Amino acid sequence: MSQRQQQLTADAGQVGAARATGWVSAWNRFWFTASDPLPLAVVRIVTGLLLAWSSFVWLLDTEAFFGPAGWLPAHDVWRMNDQPWQWSWYFASPSPVVHWVLGIVTLLSALTLAAGLSTRLSAVVALAGLISAANRAPLNVFGLDDTLGMLLISLVIGPAGACLSVDRWLQSRLIGHGRTGDAAGQGSVAATIAVRLLQCHLCVVYFFSGSGKLLGASWWEGMALWGAAANSQYRTLDLTWMADQPLLINALTLSTLFWEVSYAALVWPRLTRPWAIGMGIAVHLGIGLAMGMMEFGLAMIAANLAFVPAATWRRWTAAVGLARVEACD
Amino acid sequence: MRADSSATAEQGRGWSPLLRSVVSLAIAIHLAAVVLPPLASPPPASLLANEAIQPFRPYIGSLYLWHGYRFFAPDPGPGHSLRWSLITDQGELLEGSLPDATQDWPRLLYHRRFMIAEKLSGMIPPMDAPEAIRRDAQLEWGPLVRAVAAELLTRHNGVTVSLDMVEHYLPTPGDVIDRRQQQPAVPGAWEDRVTPLGTYALATASATPGEQR
Numbered sequence: 001m002s003q004r005q006q007q008l009t010a011d012a013g014q015v016g017a018a019r020a021t022g023w024v025s026a027w028n029r030f031w032f033t034a035s036d037p038l039p040l041a042v043v044r045i046v047t048g049l050l051l052a053w054s055s056f057v058w059l060l061d062t063e064a065f066f067g068p069a070g071w072l073p074a075h076d077v078w079r080m081n082d083q084p085w086q087w088s089w090y091f092a093s094p095s096p097v098v099h100w101v102l103g104i105v106t107l108l109s110a111l112t113l114a115a116g117l118s119t120r121l122s123a124v125v126a127l128a129g130l131i132s133a134a135n136r137a138p139l140n141v142f143g144l145d146d147t148l149g150m151l152l153i154s155l156v157i158g159p160a161g162a163c164l165s166v167d168r169w170l171q172s173r174l175i176g177h178g179r180t181g182d183a184a185g186q187g188s189v190a191a192t193i194a195v196r197l198l199q200c201h202l203c204v205v206y207f208f209s210g211s212g213k214l215l216g217a218s219w220w221e222g223m224a225l226w227g228a229a230a231n232s233q234y235r236t237l238d239l240t241w242m243a244d245q246p247l248l249i250n251a252l253t254l255s256t257l258f259w260e261v262s263y264a265a266l267v268w269p270r271l272t273r274p275w276a277i278g279m280g281i282a283v284h285l286g287i288g289l290a291m292g293m294m295e296f297g298l299a300m301i302a303a304n305l306a307f308v309p310a311a312t313w314r315r316w317t318a319a320v321g322l323a324r325v326e327a328c329d
Numbered sequence: 330m331r332a333d334s335s336a337t338a339e340q341g342r343g344w345s346p347l348l349r350s351v352v353s354l355a356i357a358i359h360l361a362a363v364v365l366p367p368l369a370s371p372p373p374a375s376l377l378a379n380e381a382i383q384p385f386r387p388y389i390g391s392l393y394l395w396h397g398y399r400f401f402a403p404d405p406g407p408g409h410s411l412r413w414s415l416i417t418d419q420g421e422l423l424e425g426s427l428p429d430a431t432q433d434w435p436r437l438l439y440h441r442r443f444m445i446a447e448k449l450s451g452m453i454p455p456m457d458a459p460e461a462i463r464r465d466a467q468l469e470w471g472p473l474v475r476a477v478a479a480e481l482l483t484r485h486n487g488v489t490v491s492l493d494m495v496e497h498y499l500p501t502p503g504d505v506i507d508r509r510q511q512q513p514a515v516p517g518a519w520e521d522r523v524t525p526l527g528t529y530a531l532a533t534a535s536a537t538p539g540e541q542r
Contacts, residue, residue, distance in 0.1 A: 031356060032349055057437045064480060071445055073476050085390025131393040139448055140441040143400055149393045189344055193356065201363050208367035208398040216403030224405055230500050233408025233443060236436070243502035292436045
């Protein structure tokens, strides 16, 4: 090998090493930079309340959903999901009393999660309750349950009770006002990991939801939103007045499609993030109002809120007089 | 998007390189478990995705991550309901629908019951499908429909119940405009497609399917 070839090889090695170091550094910066847990706390409150409501609704027909017979008997669940991995605590007993108690446990854990009381334990129990219900009653689940699961995983991982919580209030009462504990004011790496996982998961959801739509002719024709609006089984708001407004239907359909397909790219840059989140809120509120799926819409909006920076939340909370939030970073 | 640094943002404060490596591996596994299910299902899906997902099945299943995320894709289709007609043990005839927007309240309860019809509809071929396809499909949906029949019989003290899958007609804008202008409907418009699912008795609902009508 000539001297020049040796030099080129060495240079290539240095470039490769520098590039690898850059990737590692970027990875560490993305996942392991301590951050303010406030966005996670906001997500926690919304998620806890939605899960509490969902748990209450499961309880309205507990035995039909979770009983040994019901809409889907326990021995037939394997036909609908991946047994034995999709576990459920409702498989443990055929007793209606036990099912009722387990449903109440989920409901209470969701409420304590929303309040931020024993937050980590509440999040774990709430996640177990959600998974148990969804895996026991696969005939009755839909996007709301998928989204709540995504949200709860992040709440189990991160310090979701560090702000806006009873835990925080109790801690400040015990230790004193102002900064508490060694970590006060320094942010949390676990909060970053939890929020990042939620953000990445949401991007995956929108990417596959958007790319799946690219297989459909009605989305390309710009008429898919009509299909949703005219579906009498979903409809809670009569939008059939749009029948003679094809260009409006086209615009709504195509903007929804473009937003969903591009969300994973546009939500990260600061310039386009407000548009991506704002459009998400509009789309999900629209689905909630027009198609009777407000809980699903709110859950997706809660996931989008994970992209709102803590500094923005602090400005907003200060604006509505919640100055005490300043003390929980 | 950079992590918020309104507080101090020291990278990995207190996290050793070893800990960061272990957590990085866990993150990578979790992200793989998030991405693989929508790659592997619903069809069409690659053999590669279906092979790759196998080692992740326990993790995906235990964390309830097995989702395709194809909301309203590829096209928003017609809605479905299960129409039932039941004879009670008093000889009374009851008729109803699952879901029932007038009875199933709150809306989330309606939606959870609506999902029964929607998910079963994906398994039940239309009446004009080839006989072999319908026979094979019945092996899949038969036990599930029997269970729904048994639940209805139990709820209403029924002796027999007949079930139909109703695919509700999805009107086009033209259909709506015609109706608004009181024009005669296009042949076939506004007609729901009905697929009989059989008649079931409580004693046999969990054992044998009812005869096809």
